[in-house]
Amino acid sequence: MELKVKILKDQTEIALPDNQGRIVITRKLARNKSANSVTLSLKAGKLVGVQSQDNVDADRIITIQASWDLEPAYLAKRFAQYAVERGTFKADPFANTKIPSSQLPTINAFRDLILTILAGLGFELFATSKKTPKGKPRHRWTKKVSQVAFKVDYDGSRATVYWRKRNEMLLKAGAVMKPEPELNKDGSLGFAAKFAERLRSEHSDAVADFVTTKDIILKSVNEVGLFLYFGGTNSWLVLRDEDGKSIEAWTIVKN
Structure with missing residues (x-):
């Protein structure tokens, strides 16, 4: 950036x-x-x-x-x-x-x-707490989960995704992207849509007619959701294995 x-x-x-x-x-x-x-x-x-x-x-x-x-x-x-x-x-x-x-x-x-x-810029605003954060679930990457093929079939988008490393999501070639985002009431793009458009532009050489032509590396589950369907939902529940088990269920840390 x-x-x-x-x-x-x-x-x-x-x-x-x-x-x-x-x-x-x-x-x-x-x-x-x-x-x-x-x-x-x-x-x-x-x-x-x-x-x-x-x-x-x-x-x-x-x-x-x-x-x-x-x-x-x-x-x-x-x-x-x-x-x-x-x-x-x-x-x-x-x-x-x-x-x-x-x-x-x-x-x-x-x-x-x-x-x-x-x-x-070096600002770490939040004091370290030993308490489990409330309201926001934590997820843990493992070698086992890195072998799972997670499917996306949501809002016109379809894809296969691997959580290959802690900060690396592999979006396989052939993914179908939602063509257009939802607009604000005044007809403008929301920030999430603008972020998604910028993310798409960074990988424009790997997309043709809203279908990916080669594998793409993204940084997070949320980036996958923004890239494929402009976000707008909990992507941890959208990505699912062949048995329908979500990536949330695979990786959430239970207390």
Whole structure:
């Protein structure tokens, strides 16, 4: 991923791909903070607040200025929920905010993009917790599961996939892709669809008429879902072996 970064005296600015907004990293909360933004407050490199306007314990502020079609309240809630899942927060401060199910794929994809960028910059926001994350299942790759052929037959897409290594999904040649994504109410592409389109463009030399012509390597189950059918569902339940057992059932860590 290539990013445009501007380093100034008092802040660092990072332009997000596809005109999706920008990230601004400062020591203090910007007085002219955009209304369409989410702030992450950090203390010693760890997340201590989301949308905390007067967090005196924070020594650094990360402001995420999202594009106009993304609801900041939903994004703030997903960051907070992730912090709860990781054991960093004890409770969701936005418990009364409800995210429409139709918006979840877009919000999750954008949040994951931000976390990927911040991790690449050396920010590990979440304190290590010995507690099992609540609400979000964990999956474990094994050599045994790497031998299983998982089939996809969902929303017009069909494929065979192997979870070959921990961070490597092998999509076999001959996979049929969903041609067009669902659009937002205003006719625009959601972030998940934009991410999927970019993912497809990276492998355009291996696709003809929405059918893959050679094997493709992807990084995760979620990337497989985005690449084949633009996401929008839990792909851990979509990928199934010849007996109908999902990749979720194969790999979930039970406590």
